[in-house]
Amino acid sequence: MAGSPIIPPLPDLLAGCLRQNRRSQELLYRQFYGYAMSVCLRYTQTREEAVEVLNDGFLKVFTRLNQYNAEQPFKPWLRRILINTATDHYRQTVQYHSQHDLIAAEHISSSDADAVSGLSHEYLLSVVQTLTPAYRLVFNLYAIDGFSHDEIAGQLGISVGASKSNLARAREKLRLILQKKTNDEYARVAR
Structure with a gap:
């Protein structure tokens, strides 16, 4: 070039x-x-x-x-x-940023681990960017970059339970967004 x-x-x-x-x-x-x-x-x-x-x-x-x-x-x-x-x-x-999402320590289970197959990188990035800053940070550190909850808690100054909660809530929110996209696509095809 x-x-x-x-x-x-x-x-x-x-x-x-x-x-x-x-x-x-x-x-x-x-x-x-x-x-x-x-x-x-x-x-x-x-x-x-x-x-x-x-x-x-x-x-x-x-x-x-x-x-x-x-x-x-x-x-x-x-x-x-x-x-x-x-x-x-x-x-x-x-x-x-909102502080409430760092304090809660409620566990939410997530079962749709492979729901992202077939989606574009840009779309996935835009979906992850819709998460609150705390959820996005914990999700990226844990799911993408491989940090442990202990490491995340230490880096962010939160409890391990809050880290786990934020990850679970992030996954649940992502699952709901991806599920809605899938439902919307099925509705368009069915018309």
Whole structure:
């Protein structure tokens, strides 16, 4: 592709970033922008909010790159920083979000684990983004990124029961939304 920069190998980029070379930082940002944005979009409600988390996350990458172990893959380290940044962003803006969904600890069972087959990535992302911030955060941390309820509770400063409750409620809400979509599609076909 004409005009596209030639991106050096990752170790060279990281070495340049450690020297605070702006060109290396820009190339690293460009190389991982799509991946990083996909992570951030899962944790935010709007694209603008995702861009804010992404930029804050890359700032942390550039200032903490000396903590990265080059013997480990870079993407999981980047993902962890982005998730932590999204969690920090949530905690900083929690005053604007409803608090009641973090306090309840009622267990709701969910049985439709495979209800998402055949749905587009964009649709699923938009459905997850309809969840309240607390539900979305716990759902993403647990179901997508593999955090335990103990880890989630520690990161968010909530009880393990609240984490489990938020996950159950998020799953139930997602199930209802997906069930409604399915019912609406059947109704259209039946006409």
